[in-house]
Amino acid sequence: MPLIKHGRIAADPFQPVADGAALPGEGPILIGLARWQEERGLIEPRNTAIGVRLKPAEAVDQLVGDLDRLALVVLEFPKFNDGRAFSQARLLRQRYGYKGEIRATGRVLRDQLLFMHRSGFDAYEVGVEITPEILAAAIASFSVVYQPAADGRSTANDLRHRLPASQPSPGERDLPRGSCKCAQ
Amino acid sequence: MYAYDSYDRTLVMERVEQFREQVTRRLAGQIGEEDFKPLRLMNGLYLQLHAYMLRIAIPYGTLNTAQLRKLAHIARRYDRGYGHFTTRQNIQFNWIKLSDAPDILAELAEVEMHAIQTSGNCIRNVTADHFAGVAADEIEDPRIWCEIIRQWSTFHPEFSFLPRKFKIAVTGAPHDRAAVKVHDIGLRMHRNAAGDTGFEVIVGGGQGRTPIVGVTIRDFLPKQHLLSYLEAILRVYNLLGRRDNLYKSRIKILVAAVGAGKFAEMVEAQWADLKDGELTLPAAEVARIEAAFAPPAYEPADPFPPEVIAKRAQSKDFARWMRSNVAAHRQPGYAIVTLSLKPAGGTPGDATAGQMEAIADLADAHSLGEIRVSHVQNLVLPHVKRSDLPQLWEALQALDLATPNIGLIGDIIACPGLDYCSLANARSIPLAQQLSARFADPERQQRIGELAIKISGCINACGHHHVGHIGILGVDKKGEEFYQVTLGGSADENASLGDIVGPAFAADRVVDAVEQVVETYLGIRQDSERFIDTYRRVGIAPFKEKLYATH
Numbered sequence: 001m002p003l004i005k006h007g008r009i010a011a012d013p014f015q016p017v018a019d020g021a022a023l024p025g026e027g028p029i030l031i032g033l034a035r036w037q038e039e040r041g042l043i044e045p046r047n048t049a050i051g052v053r054l055k056p057a058e059a060v061d062q063l064v065g066d067l068d069r070l071a072l073v074v075l076e077f078p079k080f081n082d083g084r085a086f087s088q089a090r091l092l093r094q095r096y097g098y099k100g101e102i103r104a105t106g107r108v109l110r111d112q113l114l115f116m117h118r119s120g121f122d123a124y125e126v127g128v129e130i131t132p133e134i135l136a137a138a139i140a141s142f143s144v145v146y147q148p149a150a151d152g153r154s155t156a157n158d159l160r161h162r163l164p165a166s167q168p169s170p171g172e173r174d175l176p177r178g179s180c181k182c183a184q
Numbered sequence: 185m186y187a188y189d190s191y192d193r194t195l196v197m198e199r200v201e202q203f204r205e206q207v208t209r210r211l212a213g214q215i216g217e218e219d220f221k222p223l224r225l226m227n228g229l230y231l232q233l234h235a236y237m238l239r240i241a242i243p244y245g246t247l248n249t250a251q252l253r254k255l256a257h258i259a260r261r262y263d264r265g266y267g268h269f270t271t272r273q274n275i276q277f278n279w280i281k282l283s284d285a286p287d288i289l290a291e292l293a294e295v296e297m298h299a300i301q302t303s304g305n306c307i308r309n310v311t312a313d314h315f316a317g318v319a320a321d322e323i324e325d326p327r328i329w330c331e332i333i334r335q336w337s338t339f340h341p342e343f344s345f346l347p348r349k350f351k352i353a354v355t356g357a358p359h360d361r362a363a364v365k366v367h368d369i370g371l372r373m374h375r376n377a378a379g380d381t382g383f384e385v386i387v388g389g390g391q392g393r394t395p396i397v398g399v400t401i402r403d404f405l406p407k408q409h410l411l412s413y414l415e416a417i418l419r420v421y422n423l424l425g426r427r428d429n430l431y432k433s434r435i436k437i438l439v440a441a442v443g444a445g446k447f448a449e450m451v452e453a454q455w456a457d458l459k460d461g462e463l464t465l466p467a468a469e470v471a472r473i474e475a476a477f478a479p480p481a482y483e484p485a486d487p488f489p490p491e492v493i494a495k496r497a498q499s500k501d502f503a504r505w506m507r508s509n510v511a512a513h514r515q516p517g518y519a520i521v522t523l524s525l526k527p528a529g530g531t532p533g534d535a536t537a538g539q540m541e542a543i544a545d546l547a548d549a550h551s552l553g554e555i556r557v558s559h560v561q562n563l564v565l566p567h568v569k570r571s572d573l574p575q576l577w578e579a580l581q582a583l584d585l586a587t588p589n590i591g592l593i594g595d596i597i598a599c600p601g602l603d604y605c606s607l608a609n610a611r612s613i614p615l616a617q618q619l620s621a622r623f624a625d626p627e628r629q630q631r632i633g634e635l636a637i638k639i640s641g642c643i644n645a646c647g648h649h650h651v652g653h654i655g656i657l658g659v660d661k662k663g664e665e666f667y668q669v670t671l672g673g674s675a676d677e678n679a680s681l682g683d684i685v686g687p688a689f690a691a692d693r694v695v696d697a698v699e700q701v702v703e704t705y706l707g708i709r710q711d712s713e714r715f716i717d718t719y720r721r722v723g724i725a726p727f728k729e730k731l732y733a734t735h
Contacts, residue, residue: 081305149341
């Protein structure tokens with residue numbers, strides 16, 4: 001499946017490792033939460049990038065002490081109407097200040113991309129029907145938002161009352177890195 | 185009334201364009217019905233038995249006359265000349281073509297209306313006391329907070345794919361006309377010892393197949409914390425609400441499973457992190473919205489106009505209408521007038537395009553251009569000068585909108601039932617029609633007094649049967665329509681769920697059964713005791729005895 005990261009098609013350096021399967025000799029790996037918790041003593045000395053997969057029912061609190069070590073957290077949308085990963089992503093970004101990649105996997109639907117983006121996702125495993133252009137259009141489909149969220153966009157109330165002059169552009173997180181004027 | 189600013193307007197227009205593009209993809213076959221369904225549902229478009237049904241939001245039940253005229257126009261141009269006002273203060277059109285839906289939404293946007301979040305597993309259109317801002321017993325206008333909730337909940341990035349739909353109701357008065365205890369979240373404004381107004385927060389109420397009266401998880405929430413506290417509740421629910429069983433996925437099931445005390449702790453834990461954060465509204469924003477709901481410019485008016493006194497003496501019909509359809513207004517010399525959408529033999533909640541236009545004209549002439557929709561499926565003119573009442577009554581009579589039955593047995597709530605709805609087991613509307621015809625005599629209705637009949641055509645309880653003084657639930661027994669009767673439900677501040685009186689009645693028996701219940705009540709009530717009070721005093725036994733004695 002294509003991976004779109006920061007608005008561009010990107011290679012996925014992480015090798016997914018199934019529970020119980022042997023770890024590859026080298027390179028970044030993506031493992032489940034239980035494996036990370038049980039084998040971190042073996043995994044950390046590898047000194048490669050580590051990604052953890054959280055299931056929708058797994059609480060993000062369990063990763064709190066480890067976030068500095070994780071380059072990637074993958075959150076799952078098993079079906080269109082299972083929205084737990086939206087809360088997981090916001091907690092990671094906004095409560096715990098996680099700065100690494102948050103990747104959406106599973107049913108990643110065009111019409112939910114804006115919500116994912118606003119909740120703090122910056123990478124998406126998508127079907128071929130979703131291109132970087134479609135992602136950009138989805139994120140730009142609304143120029144007004146009411147809620148403060150993980151994308152840091154100015155809300156209607158910011159614009160009404162707090163920030164009469166400055167207007168940050170929408171969708172910074174998903175713009176290609178080079179074109180983003182803000183400090184990451 | 186709240187009027188959109190450029191931000192609100194832009195967002196609704198962008199929504200129209202987004203939906204137009206989605207419909208284009210669907211009509212071109214680029215997406216199948218399965219993928220389109222969640223998209224149309226996010227916009228209130230249901231595929232029903234015969235056609236698409238479009239549900240349009242009427243936030244907290246408040247309309248201006250341009251909006252009502254637009255609804256009349258939509259009824260005429262895109263539907264069959266009528267619309268149906270619902271128990272969530274919305275309006276539904278039952279005969280919509282998919283290809284027309286984007287144009288309808290564009291027309292609605294012109295008058296600051298939309299269909300956003302009128303369906304789907306998201307925070308639905310927030311409802312309020314239909315007498316908000318005018319009720320004599322009110323502490324504060326709940327619509328200020330409804331509008332704040334409306335904006336916060338619109339396209340909420342985190343809470344648009346909840347385990348199940350989510351309904352919030354707000355009341356600002358001690359007498360609860362908004363049924364806040366049977367909502368996912370009910371907010372009741374009250375004053376604390378220091379004299380500040382805030383919210384009692386009630387969660388986990390609801391109807392459906394597991395009716396539950398909500399529990400209070402916070403006695404007093406200062407107003408500035410409303411959104412952060414709501415966000416905390418919704419986050420707990422989004423993460424922990426059940427998703428494995430459609431019928432166990434409302435918040436009430438979660439609250440019941442973990443216990444109210446534990447649930448409150450979980451909310452407080454989430455809230456600790458959110459409180460005093462960026463969800464705290466700027467004071468200027470609260471002031472902006474408060475100003476939008478400031479009382480209109482009332483004129484000095486006579487509280488006892490001689491023309492009303494004379495008309496009352498001269499016409500029994502007028503006097504009766506005054507008693508049941510006219511309520512006390514907080515402004516001296518003004519009254520709140522309820523227009524009954526429940527004529528004897530009619531479909532509860534239906535209004536024709538012609539009626540809507542005429543009501544808009546009357547609202548301009550007599551109600552400062554404002555109309556309300558009640559969750560009991562009637563319309564309200566909230567600002568009528570008492571001296572205008574005789575003239576208004578004449579006009580309403582000519583429109584068949586002056587049936588003097590508000591709060592009485594003819595004021596029936598009924599869901600659309602099997603005549604329209606693909607979920608229903610039985611018809612609701614014909615039963616409501618037969619009942620209102622049976623009890624058509626207005627004098628008899630007033631003799632019976634306050635009595636709420638509520639009818640649902642299936643266990644989903646859209647007709648609120650659990651909280652009807654007399655509740656009626658349509659069930660299917662081997663292909664035949666049967667009706668189960670409950671007694672003693674109530675949706676007000678003393679909310680209670682009805683008790684099942686016994687085996688269900690066949691369709692041709694149920695109207696007689698209701699009449700027997702009423703006659704039994706009349707035989708045992710003390711003085712002017714209301715039905716619900718008699719029931720609470722004597723219990724179900726005398727009714728049961730009477731109903732099943734001859735069978």
